[in-house]
């Protein structure tokens with residue numbers, strides 16, 4: 001089995017169950033237009049996030065790492081009328097693009113983009129009593145993943161779902177003393193997760209149109 005087959009199967013799943021509407025397609029175009037990287041989750045991953053949000057009846061969602069708002073839109077579309085999603089983004093160019101995309105998706109009343117480094121914004125959210133969040137999606141820079149996860153534990157409640165993307169990195173996590181700080185960041189996180197008694201967790205390998213990777217899926221005990 002090769003990458004091409006995984007891509008074809010991913011497209012097949014997307015055609016069946018994760019069809020992008022024009023708003024989501026426009027988010028992808030908006031990234032190219034703004035010279036931003038195509039680091040959004042894939043359609044089937046966006047749908048997976050949405051299914052998790054629906055499964056736990058999420059009313060209050062937190063996301064770390066907005067980019068153009070692609071995963072944000074998948075997640076926010078399951079929110080009830082009074083539901084809220086906070087997404088944290090430190091790059092103003094991304095936040096500007098995301099806010100336009102969220103307005104195009106008619107989600108501006110439910111979603112707020114908080115600008116700043118996640119480790120600066122998270123304590124503010126705690127002070128504002130913004131939690132507990134029903135679902136937290138961690139998809140920002142990789143070196144502080146352990147610290148992001150520790151914050152997610154603080155800002156959640158028993159039953160909350162915490163999802164952390166890109167924790168396998170094409171299998172590079174298997175290599176000890178890897179020179180890449182992103183790989184080392186997720187290795188440190190994966191080890192922390194392994195010893196964490198506050199969650200029931202697993203890692204779901206992800207194959208398809210994006211690089212071979214994995215999502216940590218956790219439920220707070």
Ligand SMILES: C[S@@+](CC[C@H](N)C(=O)[O-])C[C@H]1O[C@@H](n2cnc3c(N)ncnc32)[C@H](O)[C@@H]1O
Pocket residue numbers: 039040041064065066067068069070071072088089090091094116117118119139140141
């Ligand atoms: C992988 S992209 C997010 C993709 C998005 N979740 C999606 O699937 O559509 C990571 C984002 O995290 C942002 N980021 C990086 N470091 C950050 C930090 N310290 N705090 C907040 N955001 C950060 C980047 O600017 C980038 O937009």
